[in-house]
Amino acid sequence: MSAEADSTAHVATRVYKPAMGAGWWTRKRHYFLYMVREFTALPMAAWLLWFLIEIQRSGSVRTFRPGTSTAFVIFSFICLLFALYHSITFLSLAGVIIHAKVLDRPVPPRAIVLTMFGLWFVASIVIGAVLIGFGR
Amino acid sequence: MADKRITIRAARFDPEKDKAPHLQSYDIPFSDDSMVVLDALNYIKAHVDGSLSYRWSCRMGICGSCGMTVNGTPKLTCSAFLRDYWPRPVTVAPLTNFPVVRDLVVDMEDFMQKLKSVKPWIIRKREMPLGAGEHRQTMDQIDDFRQFSQCINCMLCYAACPVYGLDNKFLGPAAIALARRYNLDSRDQGTKIRLPVLAQADGVWECSFVGECSVVCPKGVDPAKAIQQTKLDTTLRFTLPYGNRE
Amino acid sequence: MTEKTELAPKVALGHLFWWFMFANGGGLAALVLPVHILVQGVLGPLGIVPVVDRHYDTWISILGNPIVKLYLLVLIALPFFHFAHRLRYLLVDLGVPAAKRAPAQVLFYGGAVVVTLVAVWVLLTTAPISLG
Numbered sequence: 001m002s003a004e005a006d007s008t009a010h011v012a013t014r015v016y017k018p019a020m021g022a023g024w025w026t027r028k029r030h031y032f033l034y035m036v037r038e039f040t041a042l043p044m045a046a047w048l049l050w051f052l053i054e055i056q057r058s059g060s061v062r063t064f065r066p067g068t069s070t071a072f073v074i075f076s077f078i079c080l081l082f083a084l085y086h087s088i089t090f091l092s093l094a095g096v097i098i099h100a101k102v103l104d105r106p107v108p109p110r111a112i113v114l115t116m117f118g119l120w121f122v123a124s125i126v127i128g129a130v131l132i133g134f135g136r
Numbered sequence: 137m138a139d140k141r142i143t144i145r146a147a148r149f150d151p152e153k154d155k156a157p158h159l160q161s162y163d164i165p166f167s168d169d170s171m172v173v174l175d176a177l178n179y180i181k182a183h184v185d186g187s188l189s190y191r192w193s194c195r196m197g198i199c200g201s202c203g204m205t206v207n208g209t210p211k212l213t214c215s216a217f218l219r220d221y222w223p224r225p226v227t228v229a230p231l232t233n234f235p236v237v238r239d240l241v242v243d244m245e246d247f248m249q250k251l252k253s254v255k256p257w258i259i260r261k262r263e264m265p266l267g268a269g270e271h272r273q274t275m276d277q278i279d280d281f282r283q284f285s286q287c288i289n290c291m292l293c294y295a296a297c298p299v300y301g302l303d304n305k306f307l308g309p310a311a312i313a314l315a316r317r318y319n320l321d322s323r324d325q326g327t328k329i330r331l332p333v334l335a336q337a338d339g340v341w342e343c344s345f346v347g348e349c350s351v352v353c354p355k356g357v358d359p360a361k362a363i364q365q366t367k368l369d370t371t372l373r374f375t376l377p378y379g380n381r382e
Numbered sequence: 383m384t385e386k387t388e389l390a391p392k393v394a395l396g397h398l399f400w401w402f403m404f405a406n407g408g409g410l411a412a413l414v415l416p417v418h419i420l421v422q423g424v425l426g427p428l429g430i431v432p433v434v435d436r437h438y439d440t441w442i443s444i445l446g447n448p449i450v451k452l453y454l455l456v457l458i459a460l461p462f463f464h465f466a467h468r469l470r471y472l473l474v475d476l477g478v479p480a481a482k483r484a485p486a487q488v489l490f491y492g493g494a495v496v497v498t499l500v501a502v503w504v505l506l507t508t509a510p511i512s513l514g
Binding site: 025 | 408412415419424427433437440442457469475500505
Protein backbone atom coordinates (compact mmCIF):
# COMPACT_ATOMS: atom_id res chain seq x y z
CA MET A 1 0.00 0.00 0.00
CA SER A 2 1.47 3.36 -1.00
CA ALA A 3 2.10 5.91 1.70
CA GLU A 4 0.09 8.53 -0.13
CA ALA A 5 -3.00 6.32 -0.46
CA ASP A 6 -6.16 8.26 -1.19
CA SER A 7 -8.11 8.60 2.06
CA THR A 8 -11.46 8.17 0.30
CA ALA A 9 -10.47 4.89 -1.32
CA HIS A 10 -11.20 2.16 1.19
CA VAL A 11 -10.87 -0.51 -1.48
CA ALA A 12 -7.88 -2.74 -0.85
CA THR A 13 -5.57 -3.61 -3.70
CA ARG A 14 -6.86 -7.15 -3.55
CA VAL A 15 -8.96 -8.99 -1.02
CA TYR A 16 -9.18 -12.69 -0.48
CA LYS A 17 -12.74 -13.89 -0.65
CA PRO A 18 -13.10 -17.13 1.27
CA ALA A 19 -15.32 -19.74 -0.30
CA MET A 20 -17.78 -21.49 1.94
CA GLY A 21 -17.85 -25.18 1.17
CA ALA A 22 -21.05 -27.21 1.21
CA GLY A 23 -19.74 -29.24 4.13
CA TRP A 24 -19.87 -26.41 6.64
CA TRP A 25 -22.40 -28.26 8.76
CA THR A 26 -20.13 -31.23 9.37
CA ARG A 27 -17.62 -29.21 11.33
CA LYS A 28 -19.63 -28.23 14.37
CA ARG A 29 -22.05 -30.25 16.48
CA HIS A 30 -24.55 -27.41 16.66
CA TYR A 31 -24.57 -27.03 12.87
CA PHE A 32 -25.00 -30.78 12.44
CA LEU A 33 -27.96 -30.93 14.81
CA TYR A 34 -29.48 -28.01 12.90
CA MET A 35 -29.24 -30.01 9.67
CA VAL A 36 -30.85 -33.01 11.37
CA ARG A 37 -33.69 -30.75 12.45
CA GLU A 38 -34.14 -29.48 8.90
CA PHE A 39 -33.95 -33.00 7.52
CA THR A 40 -36.85 -34.20 9.72
CA ALA A 41 -39.18 -32.78 7.08
CA LEU A 42 -38.31 -35.64 4.72
CA PRO A 43 -39.31 -38.69 6.81
CA MET A 44 -42.38 -36.85 8.08
CA ALA A 45 -43.45 -36.09 4.52
CA ALA A 46 -42.84 -39.71 3.56
CA TRP A 47 -45.03 -41.01 6.36
CA LEU A 48 -47.85 -38.61 5.58
CA LEU A 49 -47.69 -39.66 1.94
CA TRP A 50 -48.00 -43.28 3.08
CA PHE A 51 -51.02 -42.26 5.11
CA LEU A 52 -52.60 -40.55 2.12
CA ILE A 53 -52.03 -43.65 0.05
CA GLU A 54 -53.56 -45.79 2.80
CA ILE A 55 -56.66 -43.62 2.76
CA GLN A 56 -56.85 -43.88 -1.02
CA ARG A 57 -56.53 -47.66 -0.81
CA SER A 58 -59.47 -47.74 1.60
CA GLY A 59 -61.69 -47.07 -1.38
CA SER A 60 -62.57 -50.72 -1.59
CA VAL A 61 -62.15 -53.87 0.46
CA ARG A 62 -60.00 -55.32 -2.27
CA THR A 63 -57.38 -52.61 -2.15
CA PHE A 64 -57.57 -51.86 1.58
CA ARG A 65 -54.31 -52.90 3.19
CA PRO A 66 -53.33 -51.61 6.62
CA GLY A 67 -49.59 -51.65 7.23
CA THR A 68 -48.50 -54.89 8.85
CA SER A 69 -44.99 -55.77 7.68
CA THR A 70 -41.94 -55.46 9.87
CA ALA A 71 -40.48 -53.14 7.27
CA PHE A 72 -43.42 -50.81 7.69
CA VAL A 73 -43.09 -50.79 11.47
CA ILE A 74 -39.39 -50.02 11.20
CA PHE A 75 -40.12 -47.28 8.67
CA SER A 76 -42.74 -45.79 10.99
CA PHE A 77 -40.44 -46.05 13.98
CA ILE A 78 -37.68 -44.16 12.19
CA CYS A 79 -40.18 -41.53 11.06
CA LEU A 80 -41.42 -41.32 14.64
CA LEU A 81 -37.91 -40.56 15.92
CA PHE A 82 -37.56 -37.74 13.41
CA ALA A 83 -41.07 -36.47 14.19
CA LEU A 84 -40.25 -36.41 17.89
CA TYR A 85 -37.05 -34.49 17.21
CA HIS A 86 -39.04 -32.05 15.11
CA SER A 87 -41.64 -31.59 17.85
CA ILE A 88 -39.10 -31.10 20.61
CA THR A 89 -37.06 -28.55 18.65
CA PHE A 90 -40.05 -26.74 17.16
CA LEU A 91 -41.97 -26.39 20.41
CA SER A 92 -38.86 -25.40 22.37
CA LEU A 93 -38.06 -22.69 19.87
CA ALA A 94 -41.65 -21.43 20.06
CA GLY A 95 -40.59 -19.95 23.37
CA VAL A 96 -38.05 -17.81 21.55
CA ILE A 97 -40.32 -16.57 18.85
CA ILE A 98 -43.49 -15.90 20.81
CA HIS A 99 -43.35 -12.85 22.96
CA ALA A 100 -46.51 -11.99 24.83
CA LYS A 101 -47.46 -9.67 27.61
CA VAL A 102 -49.98 -10.43 30.30
CA LEU A 103 -51.06 -7.46 32.37
CA ASP A 104 -48.08 -5.48 31.03
CA ARG A 105 -45.57 -8.06 32.20
CA PRO A 106 -43.69 -10.10 29.61
CA VAL A 107 -44.50 -13.80 29.78
CA PRO A 108 -41.28 -15.73 30.53
CA PRO A 109 -40.19 -17.95 27.63
CA ARG A 110 -40.22 -20.99 29.94
CA ALA A 111 -43.94 -20.53 30.50
CA ILE A 112 -44.56 -20.40 26.76
CA VAL A 113 -42.49 -23.53 26.14
CA LEU A 114 -44.26 -25.39 28.96
CA THR A 115 -47.61 -24.39 27.49
CA MET A 116 -46.52 -25.70 24.09
CA PHE A 117 -45.41 -29.02 25.51
CA GLY A 118 -48.61 -29.16 27.52
CA LEU A 119 -50.63 -28.64 24.34
CA TRP A 120 -48.62 -31.39 22.68
CA PHE A 121 -49.36 -33.75 25.55
CA VAL A 122 -53.08 -32.98 25.59
CA ALA A 123 -53.41 -33.23 21.81
CA SER A 124 -51.62 -36.56 21.81
CA ILE A 125 -53.83 -37.97 24.53
CA VAL A 126 -57.02 -36.83 22.84
CA ILE A 127 -56.04 -37.99 19.35
CA GLY A 128 -54.60 -41.22 20.69
CA ALA A 129 -57.83 -41.89 22.54
CA VAL A 130 -59.85 -41.33 19.37
CA LEU A 131 -57.58 -43.51 17.23
CA ILE A 132 -57.61 -46.33 19.74
CA GLY A 133 -61.09 -45.88 21.12
CA PHE A 134 -62.76 -46.19 17.73
CA GLY A 135 -60.64 -49.17 16.83
CA ARG A 136 -62.98 -51.89 17.89
CA MET B 137 6.98 -20.38 37.44
CA ALA B 138 7.95 -23.07 34.94
CA ASP B 139 8.79 -21.99 31.42
CA LYS B 140 5.42 -22.63 29.79
CA ARG B 141 5.10 -22.00 26.09
CA ILE B 142 2.27 -22.08 23.60
CA THR B 143 2.07 -22.21 19.82
CA ILE B 144 0.01 -19.64 17.98
CA ARG B 145 -0.79 -20.40 14.35
CA ALA B 146 -1.81 -17.12 12.80
CA ALA B 147 -3.22 -16.67 9.32
CA ARG B 148 -1.00 -14.51 7.13
CA PHE B 149 -2.09 -12.89 3.90
CA ASP B 150 -0.19 -10.26 1.96
CA PRO B 151 -2.48 -9.06 -0.82
CA GLU B 152 0.48 -8.02 -2.92
CA LYS B 153 2.26 -11.37 -2.70
CA ASP B 154 -0.13 -14.15 -1.66
CA LYS B 155 -2.92 -15.86 -3.52
CA ALA B 156 -4.53 -17.12 -0.33
CA PRO B 157 -3.93 -16.97 3.42
CA HIS B 158 -1.51 -19.45 4.97
CA LEU B 159 -0.77 -20.26 8.58
CA GLN B 160 2.44 -19.14 10.29
CA SER B 161 3.45 -20.70 13.59
CA TYR B 162 4.81 -18.72 16.51
CA ASP B 163 6.11 -20.31 19.68
CA ILE B 164 5.76 -17.83 22.53
CA PRO B 165 6.00 -17.84 26.31
CA PHE B 166 2.74 -18.50 28.13
CA SER B 167 3.88 -16.58 31.17
CA ASP B 168 0.62 -15.68 32.85
CA ASP B 169 -2.53 -17.72 33.31
CA SER B 170 -4.66 -14.68 32.55
CA MET B 171 -3.19 -14.29 29.07
CA VAL B 172 -5.68 -14.06 26.25
CA VAL B 173 -5.22 -14.65 22.54
CA LEU B 174 -4.95 -10.89 22.02
CA ASP B 175 -2.04 -10.81 24.49
CA ALA B 176 -0.38 -13.51 22.42
CA LEU B 177 -0.86 -11.53 19.21
CA ASN B 178 0.50 -8.40 20.87
CA TYR B 179 3.52 -10.34 22.11
CA ILE B 180 4.15 -11.67 18.60
CA LYS B 181 3.88 -8.21 17.10
CA ALA B 182 6.09 -6.61 19.73
CA HIS B 183 8.81 -9.25 20.01
CA VAL B 184 8.66 -11.72 17.14
CA ASP B 185 7.05 -10.44 13.95
CA GLY B 186 6.08 -6.81 13.66
CA SER B 187 4.36 -7.37 10.34
CA LEU B 188 1.41 -9.28 11.81
CA SER B 189 -1.72 -7.18 11.25
CA TYR B 190 -4.89 -7.31 13.30
CA ARG B 191 -7.51 -5.05 14.86
CA TRP B 192 -7.92 -4.42 18.57
CA SER B 193 -8.70 -1.62 20.94
CA CYS B 194 -10.22 -1.79 24.41
CA ARG B 195 -8.98 -5.33 25.24
CA MET B 196 -11.91 -5.71 27.61
CA GLY B 197 -14.79 -6.95 25.49
CA ILE B 198 -16.69 -3.75 24.83
CA CYS B 199 -15.33 -2.19 21.65
CA GLY B 200 -15.97 -5.16 19.37
CA SER B 201 -12.75 -4.66 17.36
CA CYS B 202 -10.81 -7.85 18.03
CA GLY B 203 -13.17 -10.48 16.63
CA MET B 204 -11.32 -13.35 14.93
CA THR B 205 -11.75 -17.07 14.34
CA VAL B 206 -10.01 -18.93 17.17
CA ASN B 207 -9.76 -22.69 16.61
CA GLY B 208 -12.71 -22.54 14.27
CA THR B 209 -15.00 -20.45 16.47
CA PRO B 210 -15.64 -16.71 16.13
CA LYS B 211 -14.40 -15.09 19.34
CA LEU B 212 -13.26 -11.79 20.77
CA THR B 213 -9.54 -12.46 21.13
CA CYS B 214 -9.45 -10.27 24.24
CA SER B 215 -11.83 -12.71 25.90
CA ALA B 216 -10.32 -16.00 24.68
CA PHE B 217 -8.06 -17.33 27.39
CA LEU B 218 -4.94 -19.24 26.35
CA ARG B 219 -5.35 -21.55 29.33
CA ASP B 220 -8.50 -22.96 27.72
CA TYR B 221 -6.46 -24.13 24.71
CA TRP B 222 -3.02 -24.91 26.18
CA PRO B 223 -1.12 -27.13 25.61
CA ARG B 224 -2.63 -27.51 22.14
CA PRO B 225 -1.77 -24.91 19.49
CA VAL B 226 -4.17 -22.02 18.96
CA THR B 227 -5.12 -21.26 15.39
CA VAL B 228 -6.10 -17.64 14.83
CA ALA B 229 -7.72 -16.81 11.51
CA PRO B 230 -9.65 -13.80 10.24
CA LEU B 231 -13.39 -13.70 10.91
CA THR B 232 -15.12 -16.11 8.50
CA ASN B 233 -17.50 -14.98 5.78
CA PHE B 234 -15.72 -11.66 5.25
CA PRO B 235 -13.19 -10.70 2.58
CA VAL B 236 -9.67 -10.71 4.00
CA VAL B 237 -7.75 -7.48 3.54
CA ARG B 238 -4.50 -8.55 5.19
CA ASP B 239 -3.55 -11.21 7.74
CA LEU B 240 -6.30 -11.10 10.38
CA VAL B 241 -7.98 -7.95 9.12
CA VAL B 242 -11.30 -8.25 7.26
CA ASP B 243 -13.28 -5.87 5.10
CA MET B 244 -16.19 -4.62 7.21
CA GLU B 245 -17.85 -2.51 4.56
CA ASP B 246 -20.80 -4.83 3.92
CA PHE B 247 -21.54 -4.98 7.64
CA MET B 248 -21.46 -1.20 7.96
CA GLN B 249 -23.84 -0.82 5.03
CA LYS B 250 -26.25 -3.32 6.51
CA LEU B 251 -26.28 -1.52 9.87
CA LYS B 252 -26.97 1.77 8.17
CA SER B 253 -29.73 0.30 6.03
CA VAL B 254 -32.01 -0.39 9.01
CA LYS B 255 -31.94 3.28 10.04
CA PRO B 256 -30.66 2.66 13.56
CA TRP B 257 -31.84 5.89 15.15
CA ILE B 258 -35.02 7.19 16.75
CA ILE B 259 -37.50 7.98 13.99
CA ARG B 260 -40.35 10.28 14.93
CA LYS B 261 -43.41 11.11 12.85
CA ARG B 262 -43.01 14.61 14.20
CA GLU B 263 -40.19 15.79 16.38
CA MET B 264 -41.25 17.17 19.72
CA PRO B 265 -40.30 20.79 20.25
CA LEU B 266 -37.42 21.33 22.67
CA GLY B 267 -39.73 23.08 25.10
CA ALA B 268 -41.76 19.90 25.51
CA GLY B 269 -38.80 18.35 27.27
CA GLU B 270 -37.27 14.91 26.97
CA HIS B 271 -39.01 11.69 25.94
CA ARG B 272 -40.05 9.95 29.15
CA GLN B 273 -39.54 6.24 29.45
CA THR B 274 -40.22 3.80 32.26
CA MET B 275 -37.82 1.05 33.27
CA ASP B 276 -40.27 -1.48 31.84
CA GLN B 277 -40.19 0.31 28.50
CA ILE B 278 -36.41 0.21 28.50
CA ASP B 279 -36.49 -3.48 29.42
CA ASP B 280 -38.51 -4.11 26.26
CA PHE B 281 -35.48 -3.43 24.09
CA ARG B 282 -32.57 -3.46 26.52
CA GLN B 283 -31.19 -6.84 25.47
CA PHE B 284 -31.05 -5.87 21.79
CA SER B 285 -29.24 -2.63 22.63
CA GLN B 286 -26.21 -4.49 23.98
CA CYS B 287 -24.68 -5.13 20.56
CA ILE B 288 -21.05 -4.01 20.24
CA ASN B 289 -20.91 -4.54 16.48
CA CYS B 290 -18.20 -7.17 16.76
CA MET B 291 -19.48 -9.15 13.74
CA LEU B 292 -19.03 -12.55 15.41
CA CYS B 293 -22.66 -13.30 14.56
CA TYR B 294 -22.06 -12.74 10.84
CA ALA B 295 -19.02 -14.98 11.02
CA ALA B 296 -21.08 -17.70 12.68
CA CYS B 297 -24.08 -17.42 10.36
CA PRO B 298 -24.01 -20.05 7.58
CA VAL B 299 -26.81 -18.24 5.74
CA TYR B 300 -24.63 -15.13 5.47
CA GLY B 301 -21.68 -17.32 4.56
CA LEU B 302 -23.61 -18.90 1.70
CA ASP B 303 -25.09 -15.60 0.50
CA ASN B 304 -23.65 -12.24 1.54
CA LYS B 305 -26.87 -10.52 0.53
CA PHE B 306 -28.55 -11.70 3.74
CA LEU B 307 -29.25 -8.72 6.01
CA GLY B 308 -27.75 -10.55 8.96
CA PRO B 309 -28.19 -10.96 12.72
CA ALA B 310 -26.74 -7.73 14.12
CA ALA B 311 -28.56 -5.47 11.69
CA ILE B 312 -31.90 -7.13 12.38
CA ALA B 313 -31.36 -7.10 16.15
CA LEU B 314 -30.46 -3.43 15.93
CA ALA B 315 -33.61 -2.70 13.92
CA ARG B 316 -35.67 -4.52 16.51
CA ARG B 317 -33.99 -2.50 19.26
CA TYR B 318 -35.40 0.63 17.68
CA ASN B 319 -38.74 -0.87 16.71
CA LEU B 320 -39.32 -1.82 20.34
CA ASP B 321 -38.18 1.52 21.71
CA SER B 322 -41.24 3.40 22.94
CA ARG B 323 -39.74 6.67 21.70
CA ASP B 324 -39.48 5.34 18.16
CA GLN B 325 -42.23 5.55 15.53
CA GLY B 326 -40.28 4.12 12.61
CA THR B 327 -41.38 0.47 12.44
CA LYS B 328 -43.22 0.99 9.18
CA ILE B 329 -40.22 2.80 7.69
CA ARG B 330 -37.86 -0.04 8.58
CA LEU B 331 -40.32 -2.65 7.35
CA PRO B 332 -39.20 -2.86 3.68
CA VAL B 333 -35.58 -3.42 4.70
CA LEU B 334 -36.42 -6.06 7.30
CA ALA B 335 -39.07 -7.85 5.27
CA GLN B 336 -37.32 -7.79 1.90
CA ALA B 337 -36.39 -11.05 0.19
CA ASP B 338 -32.87 -10.96 1.65
CA GLY B 339 -34.16 -9.84 5.03
CA VAL B 340 -35.53 -11.86 7.92
CA TRP B 341 -37.03 -14.54 5.68
CA GLU B 342 -33.62 -15.87 4.70
CA CYS B 343 -32.83 -16.79 8.28
CA SER B 344 -33.41 -20.48 8.90
CA PHE B 345 -32.85 -20.19 12.64
CA VAL B 346 -29.57 -22.01 12.91
CA GLY B 347 -29.07 -20.02 16.10
CA GLU B 348 -25.27 -20.00 16.04
CA CYS B 349 -25.30 -16.20 16.04
CA SER B 350 -26.76 -16.16 19.52
CA VAL B 351 -24.35 -18.86 20.66
CA VAL B 352 -21.27 -16.80 19.74
CA CYS B 353 -22.58 -13.37 20.75
CA PRO B 354 -20.32 -12.13 23.55
CA LYS B 355 -22.97 -9.75 24.90
CA GLY B 356 -26.02 -12.00 25.12
CA VAL B 357 -27.94 -9.98 22.55
CA ASP B 358 -29.64 -13.12 21.21
CA PRO B 359 -30.00 -11.87 17.63
CA ALA B 360 -31.67 -15.15 16.66
CA LYS B 361 -34.52 -14.22 18.99
CA ALA B 362 -34.71 -10.76 17.46
CA ILE B 363 -34.96 -12.22 13.98
CA GLN B 364 -37.64 -14.79 14.79
CA GLN B 365 -39.71 -12.23 16.68
CA THR B 366 -39.40 -9.86 13.73
CA LYS B 367 -40.66 -12.61 11.41
CA LEU B 368 -43.66 -13.20 13.65
CA ASP B 369 -44.44 -9.51 14.19
CA THR B 370 -44.15 -8.77 10.49
CA THR B 371 -46.42 -11.68 9.59
CA LEU B 372 -49.02 -10.73 12.17
CA ARG B 373 -48.91 -7.21 10.82
CA PHE B 374 -50.07 -8.46 7.47
CA THR B 375 -52.37 -11.28 8.50
CA LEU B 376 -54.27 -9.69 11.34
CA PRO B 377 -56.93 -7.16 10.47
CA TYR B 378 -55.75 -3.61 11.18
CA GLY B 379 -52.30 -5.07 11.71
CA ASN B 380 -50.35 -2.81 9.40
CA ARG B 381 -50.53 0.44 11.25
CA GLU B 382 -48.32 2.16 13.81
CA MET C 383 -19.14 -2.92 -3.72
CA THR C 384 -20.76 -2.58 -7.14
CA GLU C 385 -21.42 0.78 -8.67
CA LYS C 386 -24.91 0.11 -9.92
CA THR C 387 -27.74 1.75 -8.02
CA GLU C 388 -29.87 -0.80 -6.28
CA LEU C 389 -33.63 -0.76 -6.20
CA ALA C 390 -35.21 0.29 -2.94
CA PRO C 391 -36.04 -2.77 -0.88
CA LYS C 392 -39.66 -3.74 -0.58
CA VAL C 393 -41.65 -6.09 1.58
CA ALA C 394 -41.49 -9.58 0.11
CA LEU C 395 -45.09 -10.64 0.59
CA GLY C 396 -44.44 -13.98 -1.07
CA HIS C 397 -41.71 -14.86 1.42
CA LEU C 398 -43.95 -13.65 4.22
CA PHE C 399 -46.80 -15.90 3.12
CA TRP C 400 -44.70 -19.03 2.69
CA TRP C 401 -43.05 -18.46 6.05
CA PHE C 402 -46.52 -18.08 7.59
CA MET C 403 -47.58 -21.39 6.07
CA PHE C 404 -44.29 -22.96 7.18
CA ALA C 405 -44.90 -21.86 10.76
CA ASN C 406 -48.48 -23.11 10.86
CA GLY C 407 -47.67 -26.40 9.16
CA GLY C 408 -44.76 -26.98 11.47
CA GLY C 409 -46.77 -26.23 14.57
CA LEU C 410 -49.52 -28.59 13.55
CA ALA C 411 -47.06 -31.32 12.64
CA ALA C 412 -45.26 -30.86 15.93
CA LEU C 413 -48.41 -31.15 18.02
CA VAL C 414 -50.25 -33.86 16.16
CA LEU C 415 -48.05 -35.98 13.93
CA PRO C 416 -46.08 -38.03 16.48
CA VAL C 417 -49.18 -39.62 18.03
CA HIS C 418 -50.49 -40.61 14.60
CA ILE C 419 -47.19 -42.21 13.68
CA LEU C 420 -46.91 -43.93 17.06
CA VAL C 421 -50.42 -45.34 17.08
CA GLN C 422 -51.01 -46.00 13.39
CA GLY C 423 -47.45 -46.80 12.42
CA VAL C 424 -46.06 -48.72 15.35
CA LEU C 425 -48.52 -49.76 18.06
CA GLY C 426 -51.35 -50.68 15.70
CA PRO C 427 -49.34 -52.82 13.27
CA LEU C 428 -47.69 -54.56 16.22
CA GLY C 429 -51.15 -55.38 17.59
CA ILE C 430 -50.45 -53.69 20.90
CA VAL C 431 -53.61 -51.58 20.71
CA PRO C 432 -56.69 -51.66 18.47
CA VAL C 433 -56.54 -48.80 15.97
CA VAL C 434 -59.33 -47.31 13.91
CA ASP C 435 -57.63 -47.92 10.54
CA ARG C 436 -56.93 -51.64 11.02
CA HIS C 437 -60.38 -53.00 10.08
CA TYR C 438 -62.11 -52.06 6.86
CA ASP C 439 -65.64 -51.56 8.22
CA THR C 440 -64.59 -49.35 11.12
CA TRP C 441 -62.23 -47.33 8.99
CA ILE C 442 -64.70 -46.75 6.16
CA SER C 443 -67.43 -45.60 8.50
CA ILE C 444 -65.05 -43.15 10.17
CA LEU C 445 -63.77 -41.91 6.82
CA GLY C 446 -67.32 -41.06 5.80
CA ASN C 447 -67.58 -38.43 8.50
CA PRO C 448 -67.08 -34.96 6.99
CA ILE C 449 -65.40 -33.65 10.12
CA VAL C 450 -62.92 -36.51 9.94
CA LYS C 451 -62.33 -35.71 6.27
CA LEU C 452 -61.65 -32.09 7.14
CA TYR C 453 -59.29 -33.06 9.94
CA LEU C 454 -57.41 -35.45 7.67
CA LEU C 455 -57.16 -32.82 4.95
CA VAL C 456 -55.59 -30.33 7.33
CA LEU C 457 -53.42 -33.01 8.93
CA ILE C 458 -51.97 -34.11 5.61
CA ALA C 459 -51.91 -30.88 3.57
CA LEU C 460 -50.83 -28.17 5.99
CA PRO C 461 -47.58 -29.83 7.11
CA PHE C 462 -46.57 -30.14 3.46
CA PHE C 463 -46.21 -26.38 3.28
CA HIS C 464 -43.86 -26.70 6.21
CA PHE C 465 -41.95 -29.52 4.51
CA ALA C 466 -41.78 -27.67 1.20
CA HIS C 467 -40.26 -24.55 2.80
CA ARG C 468 -37.87 -26.48 4.97
CA LEU C 469 -36.65 -28.81 2.22
CA ARG C 470 -36.14 -25.90 -0.17
CA TYR C 471 -33.94 -24.17 2.38
CA LEU C 472 -32.21 -27.45 3.16
CA LEU C 473 -31.06 -27.43 -0.45
CA VAL C 474 -29.87 -23.84 -0.05
CA ASP C 475 -27.91 -24.90 3.03
CA LEU C 476 -26.36 -27.73 1.06
CA GLY C 477 -24.94 -25.18 -1.34
CA VAL C 478 -27.59 -25.08 -4.07
CA PRO C 479 -28.29 -21.36 -4.56
CA ALA C 480 -30.70 -22.17 -7.38
CA ALA C 481 -33.11 -23.29 -4.64
CA LYS C 482 -33.67 -19.60 -3.84
CA ARG C 483 -34.97 -18.71 -7.26
CA ALA C 484 -38.49 -18.71 -8.66
CA PRO C 485 -38.45 -22.11 -10.45
CA ALA C 486 -37.50 -23.85 -7.20
CA GLN C 487 -40.24 -22.00 -5.35
CA VAL C 488 -42.78 -23.13 -7.91
CA LEU C 489 -41.51 -26.69 -7.60
CA PHE C 490 -41.60 -26.91 -3.83
CA TYR C 491 -44.65 -24.80 -2.95
CA GLY C 492 -46.43 -26.02 -6.04
CA GLY C 493 -45.72 -29.52 -4.79
CA ALA C 494 -47.44 -28.74 -1.52
CA VAL C 495 -50.41 -27.35 -3.43
CA VAL C 496 -50.52 -30.55 -5.51
CA VAL C 497 -50.52 -32.67 -2.35
CA THR C 498 -53.37 -30.55 -1.02
CA LEU C 499 -55.40 -31.02 -4.19
CA VAL C 500 -54.70 -34.74 -4.27
CA ALA C 501 -55.71 -35.02 -0.61
CA VAL C 502 -58.96 -33.20 -1.36
CA TRP C 503 -59.67 -35.57 -4.23
CA VAL C 504 -58.78 -38.69 -2.25
CA LEU C 505 -60.89 -37.67 0.73
CA LEU C 506 -63.85 -36.78 -1.44
CA THR C 507 -63.76 -39.97 -3.51
CA THR C 508 -62.97 -42.47 -0.78
CA ALA C 509 -65.91 -43.33 1.40
CA PRO C 510 -68.96 -41.23 0.55
CA ILE C 511 -69.78 -38.48 3.01
CA SER C 512 -72.20 -39.72 5.63
CA LEU C 513 -73.17 -38.20 8.89
CA GLY C 514 -73.56 -40.74 11.66
